[in-house]
Amino acid sequence: MEGIAIMTSGGDAAGMNPAVKCAVDYSRSLGYKPFLIFNGLRGLIDDDIEEAKRSSVSGIMHRGGTVLRSSRSKRFFDYESRLVAYENLKKHGIKKLIVIGGDGSFRALNQFYSDFKVPFAGIPATIDNDIPGTDYCLGVDTALNMIRSNVDSIRDTANSFSRAFVVETMGRHCGYLAMASAVTSGAEICLVPELEYDLDAIGERLRLQIEEGRNFLIAIVAEGCNMSDYLTRWIHDTLKVDARLTILGHIQRGGSPTVRDRLMAFKFAVAAVESLHRGETSNIMVYRSGNFGTLPIHKVTDSPASVDPALVELCKPLCR
Amino acid sequence: MEGIAIMTSGGDAAGMNPAVKCAVDYSRSLGYKPFLIFNGLRGLIDDDIEEAKRSSVSGIMHRGGTVLRSSRSKRFFDYESRLVAYENLKKHGIKKLIVIGGDGSFRALNQFYSDFKVPFAGIPATIDNDIPGTDYCLGVDTALNMIRSNVDSIRDTANSFSRAFVVETMGRHCGYLAMASAVTSGAEICLVPELEYDLDAIGERLRLQIEEGRNFLIAIVAEGCNMSDYLTRWIHDTLKVDARLTILGHIQRGGSPTVRDRLMAFKFAVAAVESLHRGETSNIMVYRSGNFGTLPIHKVTDSPASVDPALVELCKPLCR
Amino acid sequence: MEGIAIMTSGGDAAGMNPAVKCAVDYSRSLGYKPFLIFNGLRGLIDDDIEEAKRSSVSGIMHRGGTVLRSSRSKRFFDYESRLVAYENLKKHGIKKLIVIGGDGSFRALNQFYSDFKVPFAGIPATIDNDIPGTDYCLGVDTALNMIRSNVDSIRDTANSFSRAFVVETMGRHCGYLAMASAVTSGAEICLVPELEYDLDAIGERLRLQIEEGRNFLIAIVAEGCNMSDYLTRWIHDTLKVDARLTILGHIQRGGSPTVRDRLMAFKFAVAAVESLHRGETSNIMVYRSGNFGTLPIHKVTDSPASVDPALVELCKPLCR
């Protein structure tokens, strides 16, 4: 039986565990011998690899993070290390790889493919939702619902105490989390890297509402804007409302995967196994316009990420 | 200003409140005067109608159910009652209607349109996910996550006590909730109206696993199968595993809407207002293959509902 | 090093896992060698016993149910089986036992103590909160919060649809869960075995409120009343309100333990280890009037269970 190995790489995201479980089960059902690689690229080099037994993936579906653990390994940039990794795979009889992670991990595996012709299939997973070519990355729905429950809770306090709260979400280059959270939590302000904002217009709009009785404010700001501290002071100084900053940080990453993240994980995993089974060598699984498909890796790494235009429209009134 | 009125009708579903809020805000932004109809079709007849103020829809986004309340009104079948309803609308200057509910409600509004030429737009909302022509109905994602957290909790007990649990979900004709829940909760058995099941094969498969050490079982059954009691006894008698039945019932309907249900609600509401604004008279908003669109009502009521084929594939191994 | 073994027995309850972890850690810190007995009394007989390693209790604190699993074993009634159990303990060098469970399990261990002089300490754990001599049993707070989130969700639907919901909680002889849930969820009716109820008075009270505009009802009924079906029909027939029944069942048992159940688990576990360390032979840990203490087992099994009188007072208006 041909070996197929599954690994997670890069920042952890909810949904990785159901994807691992499904990839193991489905590849076995097609006649492969599934393996697990622990600790990401580092484990590939260090031979942290074992055959997947039924018990190793039982009961992991509802757990957050990744039971395979992850890492960011610089050693993988060296050909020598990759050669060691290749020898490890050969020893176990592993002929194909599935990697669940971000575009950095995909590029690393693509280099590995160029070197040693070990085909791989990539499953996009990152709560930033910023991998080009796919509308959805594993972990996003769970992250959004973690943010929601915390913002719903902050709203209680904001309302009780006539106060403004600035909430900073993750997202270095991509404001998806911030936009979706702002719209669905009924925030009054949203600042993201993708959209121009006009603080003067925002000030005017809110001053009017405050005169009409508004007694609290919620603002959602993407990390990548670097505006959280400034906005907090600005609300205090300009709108004369007591304002506090909450940085959600790593709270957003964890939590038991939502049903959507579990379902998407399964479908991505099935697609990845089938891509390898069809003989594809370096494709990334993507979800676009409601359909699952694959893209050659260069199409993913070369395209710009884009954000759902309907969400942008819903968000625009919060930027001005 | 032309009046546009929003109502909810039929069984309640999470996501109705965000849809109401967005329909009010967006129609106002296009120059309409928004109204709220309380108590569904009954309120239309009884003039339970008031202009929507900012305060009437503020803070409703995170609430489950529908603040407009709902009902099932038989009186609306009578022309006389519908005439009264029409007079009510005329009095308020309401020229267009948005109805959030199921296909029964859509048909009622279509009859009303035939009678008095009051255009309407329908937004599909039901946790059964069984409205033809659309892949998604408001409330489904929240219902699935309510089921998930309860099944995850039942699993603790099943595992602790070496027991089988049969969990009955809603779904009279459509097994979507049961299938998605079974797959994402790692259930061992799933019975739904759409799929043939083979108890003998199930028995053989599980007996093997029990011999290998499996010490608990989860089975998810759709209400419409009428098999919950039978399966519970069958597990006890045939597999010799102590089995208990849990009927989730109305727990599935409620709960604060998930982020997905809030986002879908907004997009459906924008689509509905735009449909009416474009002059369409009797269309239903649908979400198909990842895109929002509209369908004439007869295309909705005449087509059969279909279930995501990828989900069916994932579910099949649980039916045999 | 003297061996001390920990087991769970009877129905599972949240808080068992933190109690196991703490008993292992604390007994080790006092110089004992901790063991785990799996599958309750059955495991005691079948030698399902292993030394507790750090890894066996790591990461179990936030898990529901019991990782040691539980059982109800009739074999333990036979002296022969108990003798086998005793030989197992001797083999491992286990001199003391901690049992986490209900009064049935305590009695079984007491018999075992009479036979072979193996001292034990009991930690009360049952969501029914009906063990005499203690105000609190592990699992109750988690169960109450599981009920709360489901009743809060049912309320959304009740309110949306002008309907009554009858919710049946666990509790065969003891209405604690039902009373605490009724009071804290703002229910209108509560029926429990301990309190007389007057349906005529309830009917009169609610008819008045319905006339004044009340449009939904929540009733909480303890399983032991055997009144759920009757009350549902009664509401429909007498109050003319559409009524539905939800039986919460095993949903109530599971879920990650709340902070209170984790804290109580730790304190009970410390008390149990110290009881054995002081040389006590057959005591039950109890929490009374805010203090932890121990009671000889016969004082527990001979006393009647009592319910918090302040809760009874808060509940009385819901019974008439």
Place this chain on the structure above:
Amino acid sequence: MEGIAIMTSGGDAAGMNPAVKCAVDYSRSLGYKPFLIFNGLRGLIDDDIEEAKRSSVSGIMHRGGTVLRSSRSKRFFDYESRLVAYENLKKHGIKKLIVIGGDGSFRALNQFYSDFKVPFAGIPATIDNDIPGTDYCLGVDTALNMIRSNVDSIRDTANSFSRAFVVETMGRHCGYLAMASAVTSGAEICLVPELEYDLDAIGERLRLQIEEGRNFLIAIVAEGCNMSDYLTRWIHDTLKVDARLTILGHIQRGGSPTVRDRLMAFKFAVAAVESLHRGETSNIMVYRSGNFGTLPIHKVTDSPASVDPALVELCKPLCR
């Protein structure tokens, strides 16, 4: 009918709303006419006072924060403002006050009592759990469970990525939240103002564990220690583990009150109404050793706050 008015003051805490509801219902049942004061002390001066109707307190039980809103008013320090407040009360026929808040609010009301002989009863509410004389303050259990769910989620990421997380909880002078959270989340380090800590010892303990395979760390630090940033760097520099800081902030305040906070709220509210009904003039409700009682305000304001000694014992191993 004599008027009795209820207000919330100081920082908001879950459980305030159930306390308001119960105080209204119970005082009415004893023949008083209940009033609500909005916006705390400021509302007392500004006559933001209205009679409590059934509808004003219906459906508030499960809401976080305080529907009466709160404030910190410096004007109340002036006799002139207090005189205005007194005239407001006289106008409405309000003879007694219930204030739900912290010791600052109690002192303000006591001054008011000295001035105008308006008796009051205080209900302790603050998530810091630092009001002297009582073991419990409303809001603590909900705050602890909010922290728990976030720390459980952070643990997923810590574990997945072999990382340390420092989590800062609220608590300026009192480490109760941090201690209870550290113990119940299985944290490895806890720093609080009340307990001496020994970083050298902590370092030694953890280095050993890291050598044995520990791959992640959780540290909980009370805000009042001012050690969060330092500890994060220290872990990185000394233990050579990648470390991140999460400041939970106002997330901790909100959320639907837990069952325990609802039950405690009811009992405190009943005690407060009864204290006033007995003719007591300036007492604070306290919960000590499992019993509810009252303390004259000077006994509260003059005593030092103390922390549960059993919790301190459980926490000590995490400080060294």
